[in-house]
Amino acid sequence: MGKIMENLNRRCSRCGRDAVIELRYEGKFLCERCFTRLFEKRVRRTIRINGLLKRNDKTAVALSGGKDSATTLYILKKLSDRIKSEVIAITIEQGNNEYWKKCLEAARNICNELGVEIHEYSFKEEFGITLDEIVKMSKSIPNPAPPCTYCGVLRRRLLNDKARILGVTKIATGHNLDDEIQASLMNFIRGELNRIARMGPVVGILRDKKFIPRIKPLRECPENEVERYAEIRGLKFLGERCPYSKDAFRQTIREIINKIEENHPGSKFQILRSTDQLIQILRSGINSKEIRRCEKCNEPSSGEICKFCQIREEFGF
Ligand code: SF4
Ligand code: ZN
Secondary structure, three states: OOEEOOOOOOEOOOOOOEOOEEEHHHOEEEOHHHHHHHHHHHHHHHHHHOOOOOOOOEEEEEOOOOHHHHHHHHHHHHHHOOOOOEEEEEEEEOOOOHHHHHHHHHHHHHHHHHOOOEEEEEHHHHHOOOHHHHHHHHOOOOOOOOHHHHHHHHHHHHHHHHHHHOOOOEEEOOOOHHHHHHHHHHHHHHOOHHHHHOOOOEEOOOOOOOOOOEEOOOOOOOHHHHHHHHHHOOOOOOOOOOOOOOOHHHHHHHHHHHHHHHHOOOHHHHHHHHHHHHHHHHHHOOOOOOOEEOOOOOOEEOOOOOHHHHHHHHHOO
């Protein structure tokens, strides 16, 4: 994809200034100014054509402190005045070791610089248990799920609950193009088409007033371009990866997709387009009016007992 070219002896294909990035899928080199314009235009287009934001929306960016959510916050904040919507940040500390502390610190700094209100929550305070404790305990149960599954379920529940209390109408996450198509291919290979049906620019099939829609403004932005954009804008994001991010399957998929893109530029966008077509087909076969509720917590759920309550029972919190 767009290869970062710090000291490239090339000129911007649009204006002739020094190029800082190559977009191989477009056969172009771009300078900082032309690249940031193109990047922002693409995000605005994703928002517009998918109706992600409306006037008077109150959006909470799920801010981890990494490049993706920092960029999401930066762009939405920039847009918020124009479309008269409000933007806040919600940050969640999954554990209390060094890594999570650094995440929180980065999130606070970013909000401080951008003048955005930040709301901080933690697994420990809300659920009485950290992700690290769950992962440790999971080692002694049969067939434990990967850490990201526990993390994702608990984080989504906490985000949704707090967003509701804060009067938030949309939750924005930092998922980029690479995240989206990796998830799509992983679900496809595992035969979990129901999960693909729940993907897309607005997450979820269920439309329920208890469920705050989650939007993904960066889903058409390649990961390396998000990183470059965040650097150019001077965002002080945390470059370190989560210690649990070494999912072997995702890593394999990432490498395969990158190889395909290298040999056939533009394939990443094509995989996203095919995924979106598949989502439409899959959704047309699902009765979206059929909303189930968890028997324990009464939240919207795809089964009798929601994933959150299953985890809570399993780990006794
Ligand atoms: Fe959670 Fe996995 Fe992301 Fe780490 S990599 S923050 S465990 S979802
Ligand atoms: Zn439940």
